[in-house]
Amino acid sequence: MTRVTPLTSLEICAGAGGQALGLEMAGYEHAALVEFDAHACNTLRLNRPEWNVVEGDLRAFNGLPYRGQITLLAGGVPCQPFSHGGLQQGRHDDRDMFPEAIRLAGEVMPEAVMLENVRGLMDPKFQEYREYIGAGFHALGYEVAWKVLNARDYGVPQLRPRVILVALRPDVMAQYSWPEPHPEAAPTVGEALVDLMASGGWQGAQAWAEGANAIAPTVVGGSKLHGGADLGPTRAKRAWAALGVNGHKLADSVPGPDQEGMPHLTVRMAARLQGFPDTWQFAGKKTSSYRQVGNAFPPPVAAAVGRQIAEALVAATPRRRARRAV
Structure with missing residues (x-):
């Protein structure tokens, strides 16, 4: 054959x-x-x-x-x-x-x-x-x-x-x-997500993006044994904090005009960091969707x-x- x-x-x-x-x-x-x-x-x-x-x-x-x-x-x-x-x-x-x-x-x-x-x-x-x-x-x-x-x-x-x-x-x-x-082809977290961070009217999105000037740590938190949708264990959360991201939970929506402090990622942001196109949709609620992204x-x-x-x-x-x- x-x-x-x-x-x-x-x-x-x-x-x-x-x-x-x-x-x-x-x-x-x-x-x-x-x-x-x-x-x-x-x-x-x-x-x-x-x-x-x-x-x-x-x-x-x-x-x-x-x-x-x-x-x-x-x-x-x-x-x-x-x-x-x-x-x-x-x-x-x-x-x-x-x-x-x-x-x-x-x-x-x-x-x-x-x-x-x-x-x-x-x-x-x-x-x-x-x-x-x-x-x-x-x-x-x-x-x-x-x-x-x-x-x-x-x-x-x-x-x-x-x-x-x-x-x-x-x-x-x-x-x-x-x-x-081709590592030079990978954008930074700021470059990858600035449009999403700004889409809800957050005026600080551009300044945030300039500080998020490295690639992301490995997106984790996809285990069914894990309690909820966050960005992983303590060490991972510290790495995210260095990029100006609060890794303790995922947000339901993008930052709004009154955003203060470090923003959270949404499922869509996490999916973009995994290389999914924005057209790819995830079935299920936030925790289930994030597990799919994380895995x-x-x-x-x-x-x-x-x-x-x-x-x-x-x-x-x-x-x-x-x-x-x-």
């Missing part, structure tokens, strides 16, 4: 669609998006009614109907098992979905796999588990590459380091290269990696043997 044309994607743990949107920007068409959270599924349907959103447990999803039809199996599998903000139970955490990703790769046999997670997965304590993941994909005929990418290097006004796993056939991996970083993979980063995978597939095509029929 030759390479799938056009580019098609099967998205797992799709969340609010950050990765799916980025892959759409890179030219992929989504055959299906699998997501457990009802609010996130509603967000996907709200923004892309034509997408095939499969709401349910990934462990019950059967990939065999998609076998031979998918260019890219992609997903942001749950980060809690590896996050420094949690217990880091890894494979012993029942939220770990790497085994399901490997299972689905075997069922679907895509041209490529791209999985995203937190930087904690690269800690020495998880070396053996990374080797286990790599061995699972290797048994299916893929080579695996790992890389920590920072969102700021791809135009996102936020640091947000994320681990990306790419699994490709050996001849395609020989053509693959990680996207080139998202920035679309520009997904787009950058997705393009590199597509280019490697095209470059390898003349050299490739036809894949065996499935």
Whole structure:
């Protein structure tokens, strides 16, 4: 079987669609998006009614109907098992979905796999588990590459380091290269948000923007175990305060003419700092919407990696043997 044309994607743990949107920007068409959270599924349907959103447990999803039809199996599998903000139970955490990703790769046999997670997965304590993941994909005929990418290097006004796993056939991996970083393209928090801060009549917005002259810390606070919508633990709140942002809660609306002291972010502001376009809407109330934003993979980063995978597939095509029929 030759390479799938056009580019098609099967998205797992799709969340609010950050990765799916980025892959759409890179030219992929989504055959299906699998997501457990009802609010996130509603967000996907709200923004892309034509997408095939499969709401349910990934462990019950059967990939065999998609076998031979998918260019890219992609997903942001749950980060809690590896996050420094949690217990880091890894494979012993029942939220770990790497085994399901490997299972689905075997069922679907895509041209490529791209999985995203937190930087904690690269800690020495998880070396053996990374080797286990790599061995699972290797048994299916893929080579695996790992890389920590920072969102700021791809135009996102936020640091947000994320681990990306790419699994490709050996001849395609020989053509693959990680996207080139361009940190100078990322605006500061002030540059990114000044129009929103000023939109309610706050006269101090421009002065605030001049002081918010760095990129944002990682947007966090997306856990369901977290009490409400704020910008994370004490250390994160201090980093936000240095940018002139009160991180103790999110606001329902932009600052008004009578704004005093440090402003709060709105969900829309947080989404812009994640690289979402302003046209992307979030279903659910403020806390649910912010959790979706906080857990998202920035679309520009997904787009950058997705393009590199597509280019490697095209470059390898003349050299490739036809894949065996499935």
